[in-house]
Amino acid sequence: MPQPLDAAAVRRWCALGRESLRAHCARMDAINVFPVADGDTGTNLCLTFEAAAEALSAPEAAPGAEALPAALDEEHGGRMLRAMAHAALLGARGNSGTILAEYLRGMARGRTEDGGLAAMLRGAARAARAAVAHPVEGTMLTVAAAAADAAEAGGDPAAAANEALSATPGQLAALARAGVVDAGALGLTALLGALWAALGEQAPPLPEPSEPPGPSVPAAREAPCGPARGEPVPSRSEFEVMYLLEADDPAALDALRSRLDPLGDSLVIGGGEGLWSVHVHVADAGAAVEAGLAAGRPYRIRIAHLPGPQGAPRSDRAAGPAPGAVPVRRAVVAVVPGEGLAALCRDAGASALPAPEAASEEALLAAVRASGAGEVALLPNGGELHTVAARAADAARTEGIRCAVIPTRAAVQGLAALAVHQPDRRFDEDVVTMTSAAGATRFGEVTVATRQAWTSAGVCQAGDVLGLVEGDVALIGSGTAQVAKDVLARMLAPGGELVTLVLGADAPQGLATELEAYVRAGHLAVDTVVYEGRQHDASLLIGVE
Known part of the structure; x- marks a missing residue:
């Protein structure tokens, strides 16, 4: 009879699971042919489970650091599982990692509702399958179901997982052609074996390794919405x-x-x-x-x-338009809060739309039309404008304009996106590159409160200086320079290479010089650029890339 999954067992599972996934990571990457032969299933599963295991190092997830009454040990085991599931959700990598995160979440929910191993594994299997739009047999979903069936029957879930893993080539044509088991199923089988061992049981060895597909085996490209034993389904996915x-x-x-x-x-x-x-x-x-x-x-x-x-x-195989094709002009439309920022955008080749005029779908659509381009990247530069920007892009597409929204939440993210914009690149690649640059830019702001209000940092009074990080009030002070330094300290704590300072219309004289010196003194490898934004709603906008 296996031991209960208490706090100690959860920790043992984390250690054993990490070790097992690391040991099989290269093999999983090598045999990864479904749903895409991109050779990263092992890496994605390892990184996702690593994120889950790291959650137990947080104080709130590690109650066992002090002596605990035995009656509370199992309760803490459940809490630790929930912490793992949440961390896996935040750190999920790839298709397999996203499924694993949901598997852990279902396991934690089953642990809360019932507490028994069978309920945990059944809840995990159901949650993982429900997360996939079009489930396919011969994958980690099959292994999950087999382990749950065995646990409910009082059997060995790890052995059942091994058996299900060995059968995966007979369930998916891509696996049969390559002569391998499913990579994601192998990873989940390894984790289930580690779980069984953590509960004090003898874990069966994994099946003998399959030879990875060689150069003569075509890279299978099968969509998970296809029939379980069908031939590869053509896909437009890039x-x-x-x-x-x-x-x-x-x-x-x-x-x-x-x-x-x-x-x-x-x-x-x-x-x-x-x-x-x-x-x-x-x-x-x-x-x-x-x-x-x-x-x-x-x-x-x-x-x-x-x-x-x-x-x-695919981008390497579609390098440009066909010979003789008429090039399609591309434009960028950016929403900006100040005339200085508008000039910066125009200098970079973008059309600038003042923020007060951008609150409606009609205004954004008019700006897209006015660009006269067949391809348009739209930078809303504010989270509150994302929905209306998406509607404007939809409307533009009905008129034959290829329009994409770059999800910028602040003007400094828009500047980062513009810095990597290349109009001679394929549109999809340009959108991807601009989106990645914007997402890699943390943003902050220093402004003055106009009235008393509750904030995430406490109650502010009219005239207080507010420091915002990623849109939330992080601190309340009385001096613009000091609040700006405190915001910079928080934003640079995770690291950074470039600080962008955009000065507002009411920024104090000498603020940029003082902040540049502050960054140089504490972060020698970080460069700083300063722009006159002349925006009226914030004394300072900050970006960290």
């Missing part, structure tokens, strides 16, 4: 898009699934309680991000090229 999404409305999540499903394949959405992890393979990365904008607030957006049939990025 990009892997992942993001975290804040959304409280269940109807918005249903609408998101409905919008993303026709765009591509490998759609997985996991999470709950207002926070979701979204993964999809698509041909139009911008459309996938815009679907998130319509559903809530997407952030931590990651976009990567998928390999094509020969294993090369």
Whole structure:
């Protein structure tokens, strides 16, 4: 009879699971042929489980640091599982990592509702399957179900997982052709073996390694929405898009699934309680991000090229227009809060739309039309404008304009996106590059309170200087320079290479010089650039790349 999954067992599982995944990481990457032969399933599973295990180092997730009454040990085990699930959601990598995060979440929920191993594994299997838009047998979902069945029957879930893993080549044509087991299924089997061992049972050895596919084996490209034993399904997917999404409305999540499903394949959405992890393979990365904008607030957006049939990025095989084709002019439309920023955008070749005029879909659509371009990248430069920008882009597409929203939440993110914009690059690649640059830019702001108000940093009074980080009030002070330094200290704590300072119309004289000296004194390797933004709603805008 296995031991209970108490706090000590959870810690043992983390240690054993990490060790097992690391040992099999290279093998999983080598045999990764489904759903995309991109050779990263092992890496993604390792990084996702590492993120989950690291959550136990947080004080709130590590109650066992002090002596605990035995009766509370199992309760803390459940709390630790929930911490792992949340951390995996935040750190999920790729298709397999997103499924694993949801598996852990279902396991934690089963632990809370019942406490028994069978309930945990059944809850995990159900949650993982529910997260996948079009489940396929012969994958980690099959292994999850087999382990749950065995646990409910009083058997050995690790042995059942091994047996299910060995059968995966007979369930997926891509695996059969390559002569390998499913890479994600191998990773989950390794974790289940580690769990069984952590509960004090003898874990069976994993099946003998399959030879990885050689050069003569075609890189399989099979969509997970296809039949279990069918031939490869043609796909237009060129990009892997992942993001975290804040959304409280269940109807918005249903609408998101409905919008993303026709765009591509490998759609997985996991999470709950207002926070979701979204993964999809698509041909139009911008459309996938815009679907998130319509559903809530997407952030931590990651976009990567998928390999094509020969294993090369698709962009390498579609380098430009056909000979004799008429080039399509491209434009960037940026919403800006000040005339100085507008001049910067115009100097960079973008059309600038003053923020007070950008509150409506009609105004944004008019700016897109006025650009006269067939391809337009739209920079809303404010989270409150994302939804209206997405609607304007939809309307522009109905008029034959290829329009994509770069999800910039601040003007400094827009500057970062503009800095990497290349109009002679393929539109999709330009959108991906601009989105990545914006997402890699942290943003802050220093402004003056106009009235008494409750903030996340406490109660402020009219005239107080507020320091905001990523849109939230982080501190309240009385001097612009000191608050700006405190904001910079917080923003540079995780590291950075470039600080951008955008001075407002009411910025104190000498502020830029003082802040440049502050950055130089504490961060020798960090460069600083200063712009006169002349915006009236903030004394200072800060960006850290």
